[in-house]
Amino acid sequence: MAKIQLNGKKIAIRPKATIYDLLKKFKLNNKKVAIEYNGIIIPKANYRKKYLKNNDKLEVVHFIGGG
């Protein structure tokens, strides 16, 4: 298992999972989201190429109501 930080929460994921796998697990693969991986924004096209490893920090954001 790999331990990563997702939106500030520690979670465990299966080894060799990609960002896409993670989004699918949380049913977010079809949602309008953006991802920051260890402080770097990852383009959508690279979600399947980016493998997650121990201690990675992931931020998944979306649009909410705002002024």
Add this chain to the structure above:
Amino acid sequence: MKKDIFKIENIKLKSRLIVGTGKYKNFKETAKAVKESGADMVTVAVRRINILDKKKPILTDYLNPKKIIYLPNTAGCFTSEEALRTLRLAREMGGWKLVKLEVLGDKKTLYPNMIETLKSTKTLVKEGFKVMVYCTDDPLLAKRLEESGASAIMPLASPIGSGLGLQNKVNISIIIKQSKVPVIVDAGIGTASDATIAMEIGCDGVLINSAIANAKNPIKMARAFKNAVISGRDSYLAGRMKKNYFAIPSSPTDGLI
């Protein structure tokens, strides 16, 4: 008569009213109010998604970003870094280049930090963003923003969420007269007549959130704002009558019996 077109960069808008999507009771109310307001552009914020609650409704389920223009905003950002990070994520999310920048400087007044705002504007423009900028009503700083490549100048009428209305008509008028890009009053509008006043002095548009969302009946207030903005714009284009210090009769005095 020449058609009155409202354009921000290359985006044509039917309505001169832009509405915020915060503070509503629920998404249903948000969607209803937006529809009633007639706005074709809404501001939205960027936040962490709730990962664990998969069934929680999200904004895009209620306001289709393909049908209404999402204007990502950096509300709540107090540094240039935070604002840039937010907008870069927003661009990745939707592919939007047109964004609203706001870098706040003080928690109590939510006044914009103009030094950071100016710095961020320059960086964003360099990165290819089209930036609508929330700012103070200082004409000099508004000019600096325009020179830095801002796509629209968005001075505050009064502090965010205060509902105090247009407090410095003179400064806003100066900014309107000197600007070649659209001037949109943002923040502080309290009620429909405030929006009319802003439009009457020649603002290109107004951005409203709290005044609609915090009304007792937000849906009705959304409609009130729609009409207020149309009235104010028409009144500006029509050109008001001259003011006189003494009465001038409305009926002819000739032929009085």
